[in-house]
Amino acid sequence: MSETSMNPTRRAEEILDEIYSDLLECKVCFETFSSQPRARRPRNLPCGHVICLGCVCALSHTVSHRLECPFCRKQCGQGDTYECQVLVDLQETIRPFFPRKKTQESEGNLGSGVMQLHGAFGGWGPLINPTGVVVFRASQDVLVAHGGHERVTVFGCRGQYLRSFGRYGHDSFEICHPLDIAVAPGGHVVLADAGNRSVKVFSSTGRPLATVSDLFQLPWGVDVDLLGNILVTDAEAGTLTQIVLDFGSGVVLAKKVTVKDLKTPRAVACCKASRRVVVVEHLQVREDAEQTRLKVFGRDFELLRQIDNLRMNISAVTFNRNGGLLVADTQRGLVWSLGDVCEAPEMIPLVQEGLVRPVGLATTDDDTLIVLDAGDHTVKMYMSRTEDLYSDRHSENFEL
The missing domain is CATH 3.30.40.10 (Zinc/RING finger domain, C3HC4 (zinc finger))
Known part of the structure; x- marks a missing residue:
């Protein structure tokens, strides 16, 4: 018994x-x-x-x-x-x-955080297992990389569906398994495609421009700095790579590994104000447990600061317009502000409600926070709390 x-x-x-x-x-x-x-x-x-x-x-x-x-x-x-x-x-x-x-x-x-939910869109069907989100600065349209038949979906700033592109496949200009997405200053779309170990570039309308496939073992995070240089983390090789591309012709002008010996690097973000770069490392502390660590690099990729012992599982990072670092914590379903990354991190919960499993972050010019929630396949918009919604x-x- x-x-x-x-x-x-x-x-x-x-x-x-x-x-x-x-x-x-x-x-x-x-x-x-x-x-x-x-x-x-x-x-x-x-x-x-x-x-x-x-x-x-x-x-x-x-x-x-x-x-x-x-x-x-x-x-x-x-x-x-x-x-x-x-x-x-x-x-x-x-x-x-x-x-x-x-x-x-x-x-x-x-507390409920200092930002409140302003709207949500997407859902299962329009989005399938989403992995990355970014905002077009000019139009404020939202682009999401996900697992649908067409791997990139574009929504208007109010959440209305606009278009999709990047059909599924293993050919040079098809998309197999995108893990992250970024937008260059000219509006070109950049994806890290782990499915065939490449970085792929499209025009703002979805026309294929370039594929870089000879550098990576497992490309994971991607961002583009103010000069248009593409930054890519390789989770398997432990590197951060910079690619200089002529977006007009699709010709790669230069490519080099700027940082080596990273520990399973995933998310990467470049601050448009300071040009600092933050990389998230995932450390295997036990067979069944991971910890995350932040490394902050200067514009010449010199290590400025390392932030250890963060009691969170960071899945995404971004900067607000003032250069403050924001991180998504999948372990607790929160978004935190860490402030100036070269100072002692001041952890402030920005979003405490409404998230299941945040995996992507982006900000708009008016500091609206865009959160990609893989838990319910939605994009959620948060604004500074001015009243109880x-x-x-x-x-x-x-x-x-």
Whole structure:
């Protein structure tokens, strides 16, 4: 006879735990539903699935206010959702049995972050297992690299679908498995294609221009500096490579390894203000665990600073317009600001809500933060918090 069957009290606790995690948490943001009339109150979708009010807002189009169910993909309007009172009642009934969960939540609370969710778009179908995101500076259009039949999808600044390009394949100008995406000052699109160990360059409309395939073992992160030089990390070779390309003719003018002996380098970002370069290294500390480390290089690729002991799993990095470093933490589903990377890092949680597994970051000229969330295959836009997006007044708009 098992220990559980011999101990009915323990079995009851396990059942309550299952109820709490399976029924009382939103399966989009994984936050506990709230009985208060604010962001985390459970809402029924017409298809029968339940998500929190905050995710209803996050997944809704900013203009049409329509959303797609993240589970069955049926579409509905915000006004078609309604309160799931049975889950509110269930939560209030079993809440006294979880004092420890309250304690853990309060101890781990970092606040809601200093940026609030402004909109979200994409979803499964338009985006499939997305890996990289970047913004066209001129138009503010958003480009996403993902696993669809056409590997690059372009959205307008309001989230409307514009076009796709880069069909799947192994030929020179097809895209096999893109891991990151960048845009050159002239609007050319650069991808790191791990599928055939190459870097591929397209025009802003998706016309193939160049393929560099003789340098890499596992190209991972890619960015372009103000001069138009392409920077590529190689996770297997442990290098950072610079490529100088004539974007007009597609001719490679120069290519050189600028940094060697990196430890599984992945994400890379170049600051447009200072021209500093940050590379994220992934260190295997145990067979089942990784740590990340940041290395900061000057414009001549001299090592300026190394930041160790970061208790996070960094998947993406970018700079804001003032040169502050932003990092995506997949371990906790957060975005942090580390400030000036050549000073002691000042960790400020920018985004604390609404993310499942952030894998890509970009910023616009007005410091809107673009986060690519591979957990629910969406692009999410965050802006500085000027008011409570999910205030009681806002929530009333959803009551029928």
